[in-house]
Amino acid sequence: MESGFQGYEEANNSIYQNELLWGSSSEPAFISSDSSFGLRVSITCIYSVVCLVGLLGNGLVMYLIGAQKGKSTPIINIFIFGLAVADFQFSLMLPFWAAETALDFIWPFGEVMCKVVPSLTIVSIYANVSLLTAMSVTRYRTLASALKAGSTMTPNQAKWITVALWALALGATVPTVMFMAVQDIAGVQVCLFRFPTEYGLGIYRLHRVVFTFVIPLGIISASYFLLLRLLKTYQVNGNYTKRQKQVTTTIRLVVSSFFICWFPNHVVTVWGVLVKFHLLPIDKAFYFLHNYIFPLTTCLAHASSCLNPVLYCLMRNEFRKAMQETFWxxxxxxxxxxxxxxxxxxxxxxxxxxxxxxxxxxxxxxxxxxxxxxxxxxxxxxxxxxxxxxxxxxxxxxxxxx
Known part of the structure; x- marks a missing residue:
C-alpha cells in the first residue's frame, strides 16, 4: 500500500469509525483532501438542479392534490401526497449537502444542524421507500377487490397507514440523533457518525440496506407482478386494452427507476460493510470506489426525488388535466x-x-x-x-x- 494512502488512512483515524451518514452528499472518511475539484463542482451543481426540480415538481403535486378538496380523494392520492411531502423535504436538505461538498466536505452549520439535517434526510428516505411500497400493495389490492368483489381500503385507513409509516420513519432516525456529531479530523470539522462499538456502524448500514432496498424492492416487485398477472387473467378478448398497456408500461418504469436509482448506491454500501467486518480488504479499488464512484451513485439515488412526481402523478391523465387547468x-x-x-x-x-x-x-x-x-x-x-x-x-x- 502506498504511503499516500497510508497517510490518508491515518489522518482519518479509522475509515469506518468516522463514516458520514449514508445518503448525504459526501463521505469525508472516504474522500481525501486531494479529491477532484471538478468532481466536487459537478456534485454541487447536480444537487442544486435536483433540489430545484424536486421542489418545483413535488410542490406542484402537493398543490394539485390539495386543490381537489371537496372531491372524493382516491386512496392512491393519499399515498402520493405523503410521498410528495417526503421528496419535498428531502429536496430541502440538498442545499446543505451541496454546500458541504462545495466546501470540500467541511461542515459549516454547527452541532445542532449536524443532527437535524441528517435526521430529516433519513426520515425522508425511509418515508419515501415505505410509501412507494404501500402504493404498490394498494394498487394490487384495489384492482383485486374490484375484480373479485372483495373489501377495499377506505381513505381513513390510507391516512392512518401513511401516519404509521411516517412514525416508523421517525423511529429510524434515533441512531442518527444519538450518534451524529461534529468531529475534528486532521483539523477539519466534519459531521460524522461515531458509534460506541466497532461494528455498530456496519450493522446500522446493513440494516438500512435491508429495510430501504432489499425488502421494499421484493414487495414492490411481487405486488406489480401479481397486478400484471391479474390484468392478464381478466384481459378482454385475449388482448390487452389501451389502459392495461399504459398500466404495464408505468409499472415497468416504476420498478426500473427504483432499482436503477438505488441499486448502485447500495452496492457500494454493502462493499463498505464487508470491509468493516474484515471480509474484504481496504485497497486501492476500495479507495477509488468511495472517492469517485460513491458520490456519483449518491447523486443518482437523490435524483429519484425528481422522478417520483413524473412517474406517480404527471403520467396520469387526471393529474395532467389538473396541471393544464392550473397553468391556464x-x-x-x-x-x-x-x-x-x-x-x-x-x-x-x-x-x-x-x-x-x-x-x-x-x-x-x-x-x-x-x-x-x-x-x-x-x-x-x-x-x-x-x-x-x-x-x-x-x-x-x-x-x-x-
Whole structure:
C-alpha cells in the first residue's frame, strides 16, 4: 500500500469509525483532501438542479392534490401526497449537502444542524421507500377487490397507514440523533457518525440496506407482478386494452427507476460493510470506489426525488388535466393583471401629457348672448376633442405596451 494512502488512512483515524451518514452528499472518511475539484463542482451543481426540480415538481403535486378538496380523494392520492411531502423535504436538505461538498466536505452549520439535517434526510428516505411500497400493495389490492368483489381500503385507513409509516420513519432516525456529531479530523470539522462499538456502524448500514432496498424492492416487485398477472387473467378478448398497456408500461418504469436509482448506491454500501467486518480488504479499488464512484451513485439515488412526481402523478391523465387547468388559470390571472397594469399606465400617461400642451389652456371669454355662448362652447369642445385624439394617438396604447 502506498504511503499516500497510508497517510490518508491515518489522518482519518479509522475509515469506518468516522463514516458520514449514508445518503448525504459526501463521505469525508472516504474522500481525501486531494479529491477532484471538478468532481466536487459537478456534485454541487447536480444537487442544486435536483433540489430545484424536486421542489418545483413535488410542490406542484402537493398543490394539485390539495386543490381537489371537496372531491372524493382516491386512496392512491393519499399515498402520493405523503410521498410528495417526503421528496419535498428531502429536496430541502440538498442545499446543505451541496454546500458541504462545495466546501470540500467541511461542515459549516454547527452541532445542532449536524443532527437535524441528517435526521430529516433519513426520515425522508425511509418515508419515501415505505410509501412507494404501500402504493404498490394498494394498487394490487384495489384492482383485486374490484375484480373479485372483495373489501377495499377506505381513505381513513390510507391516512392512518401513511401516519404509521411516517412514525416508523421517525423511529429510524434515533441512531442518527444519538450518534451524529461534529468531529475534528486532521483539523477539519466534519459531521460524522461515531458509534460506541466497532461494528455498530456496519450493522446500522446493513440494516438500512435491508429495510430501504432489499425488502421494499421484493414487495414492490411481487405486488406489480401479481397486478400484471391479474390484468392478464381478466384481459378482454385475449388482448390487452389501451389502459392495461399504459398500466404495464408505468409499472415497468416504476420498478426500473427504483432499482436503477438505488441499486448502485447500495452496492457500494454493502462493499463498505464487508470491509468493516474484515471480509474484504481496504485497497486501492476500495479507495477509488468511495472517492469517485460513491458520490456519483449518491447523486443518482437523490435524483429519484425528481422522478417520483413524473412517474406517480404527471403520467396520469387526471393529474395532467389538473396541471393544464392550473397553468391556464395562472396564465389568465397573469394576463389579466398585466392588461390591467398596462391600461393604468396608458391612462396615467394620457392624464399627464395632455395638460402639457399650451393649446389645452383655452380661454373662455364672456359671450354677449346665449346663442353666441352656445356656439362658442361647442366650438371649444370640438377643439379639445380634436387635440385629445391627436395626443392619445401619439402615446403608446395598452396593445403597444404589451
Amino acid at each position: 388559470k395562472l396564465s389568465k390571472v397573469v394576463s389579466s393583471y398585466w392588461n390591467s397594469s398596462t391600461h393604468k399606465i396608458g391612462e396615467e400617461v394620457v392624464s399627464v401629457v395632455l395638460p402639457l400642451s399650451p393649446s389645452e389652456n383655452l380661454s373662455i371669454k364672456p359671450k354677449r348672448d346665449k346663442e353666441n355662448h352656445t356656439f362658442s362652447s361647442s366650438l371649444e369642445l370640438r377643439t379639445k376633442e380634436t387635440k385629445l385624439t391627436t395626443k392619445v394617438q401619439l402615446m403608446p396604447g395598452p396593445d403597444m405596451l404589451l
